[in-house]
Amino acid sequence: MKQVEIIKSVVLFLLIALSITLTFSIWTYTPNYKTIDQKPTVDISISNRATIDDVIKPYKSIFRFEDNLTGTTDSAEIEHITKAMKNWTISNVVLKDQNFDAGKLNLLLKKRNSFTLYYHTEVPLRVFEDIVKIDDAPETSFDRIIVEWNSLNTTLDMHFVSSLHKWRYSAQVHVPDLQKFNQTLLVRGKNLSAYTEVKTNDEHLLMIPVNQLEMIRNTYYEESISPSSFRNALFNDPNAVRRSQVGPNSEVFQDDHAQMSINTDKKILDYFHPTAKTNEVSIPSELLLDVFDYINEHGGWSNEYRLTNMNPLSRTVRFQLHVHGLPVFSDSTSTMIEQVWGDERVFRYKRPYYILDSNLPSETETVSLPSGVDVAKMLIESGEIDGSLVEEIIPGYFMKYDMNRNLFMLEPSWFYKIKGNWIRFSPEDFGGEMIGLE
Incomplete structure (x- = not known):
């Protein structure tokens, strides 16, 4: 009987030892995996990537003060405005008018102490909220933003206007720093170029620069x-x-x-x-x-x-x-x-x-363009076109290609828009060839 107990003890000891050995082996086992070759990531990037505010930008800004009208198409000046807007909080976006015709738009554009941002096409508000802070943006679009200010109030009135759909949404804007708003936007806005109103017909109102433009001819x-x-x-x-x-x-x-x-x-x-x-x-x-x-x-x-x-x-x-x-x-x-x-x-x-690619400095020079007022007057009075159909007049570049030298020449020019088409303004014949945007 004593031998049986000894045998049991020996067997139990062996089982415990075996269990410990197996457990240790499992814990310390490292499989001999084959090395997997990592394939390099294929980058299909052709050129540059962008952010949404790189491609959605106003092309013109107009300030209307008590006694004067100023404006700009200068990208740096407009960027100054849109950068400031990123610090604003826009709320209570509400549809106010579903029949906002040209007459109503002109009255709003004529209101003093306001500025307007012009866009080339309808911008979805739900995309625009990726650029500025908007609370509960509805699924709507606009091509003009009109902001009214009161120099004593940090709350501004903002209007999102669609000239295509003829609707107006209003909103409230909270400006965190009224003094900064006055200094960075209003003071700067007063120093912009002089603009004036030009009516092409009974309904349509253009905002045009009064003076000649200095632009750079680039190659x-x-x-x-x-x-x-x-x-x-x-x-x-x-x-x-x-x-x-x-x-x-x-x-x-x-x-x-x-x-x-x-x-x-x-x-x-x-x-x-x-x-x-x-x-x-x-x-x-x-x-x-x-x-x-x-x-x-x-x-x-x-x-x-x-x-x-x-x-x-x-x-x-x-x-x-x-x-x-x-x-x-x-x-x-x-x-x-x-x-x-x-x-x-x-x-x-x-x-x-x-x-x-890179600019050619030896062929870069400054040129003068006639004032927007002169261009509008020639278009309206020329008889070559129906001036009442002119929707917009803007400065831009007309690009020519020199195939022999592999060069692009950019000539500063005025362009006017009729029925959605941009036409280069030619002082010689007041006409031109339809090009570019439809």
Whole structure:
């Protein structure tokens, strides 16, 4: 019996020892995994990425004080205003008028102690709230912001006006520092260039600079992005893409789903994905963000481009090339990124693939343009056009391409808008050729 107890004790000891050994082995075991080769991350960024406030900017600002009207199209001055607005809190955005016609708009524009920001196209308010602080922004859009101030009150009245849809939303703005508002905006606004009102018809009112403009004539070296870079960025499987030459200045990249045509003469590409077509009307804020994000994904902002046209019905968004904050137009190539957003993806994507590279100092000079008042007077009185149809007059650049020297020449010019088309103003004949924006 005593031997049995001894045997039990020995067995128990062995079991405990074995358990300890197994537990230790599990804790300390390190498997001999094979080394996995890390594939390098493929960066399809073609050029630069942007933030939404890089592409949504006012093109003009007008201040109306008690006794004078001032304004600017200078990008730095306008940036000063929009930067200050980022510190404001905008609340109580309410629809006030669903029939805000041109007459009502003119009365609001004429109110003293106010300033107006002009945008080229309708801007969705729910996208704009990514730029400034807005409480509960509704799904609406605007092309003008009008701010009324009282020098003794930190609360301002703000109006979001759509000249297309003829509606007006009002809001309250809290300014954190009234003294800073007066010093950084109002004092600065009083020192801007003198502007005046010009009526092109019984309803339409233009705000035009009184004096001549001094602008810089620029010449840039041409740089190009390889079409193969766009092939790698836009097609799902670049290795499955077929390339073919279809003419002396034209080539095509295509797979079984999409096609990209290249005009090597004008440096333009046209990407097309037919199965993405849809006739569904888009929500403006979603449309703009989808298009913006798509271009951002492949770093497609090769120069400064700004939102200038958006149509939710056709699902089309356009961004115009800008230099020194002013729009660039051309009759020899495209100066616009245009995209049609389809069903959950891009349907069509047209754009330049050239880049305005470094400036050529030896061919840079300052030139004088006639005053906006003189331009408006010649347009209205010339008889060459129907002056009552003029919607806007702005300064900008007309771009020519010197193919032999690979140079882009940007000529300062006035442009006027009729029925959505921008036309270069020519003092010689008061006419011109329709170019640029539609």
